[in-house]
Amino acid sequence: MPSISLKLTNSLLRKIKIPNEGTLIINDLDELSLKLRISWTVRKTWFVEKNLEKRG
Secondary structure: OOEEEEOOOHHHHHHOOOOOOOEEEEEEOOOOOEEEEEEOOOOEEEEEOOOOOOOO
């Protein structure tokens, strides 16, 4: 899965091209945990990635 980092803005989201195959993940530069996954089936999924501390 290719991954790129960009500042996610409304105008940028309208210009993003759908990948021909597989998925594309776009990381937001302002909110580092915010990501957008775009699949070749034109499904767009927002998600937040969080790293948990290991306590032991």
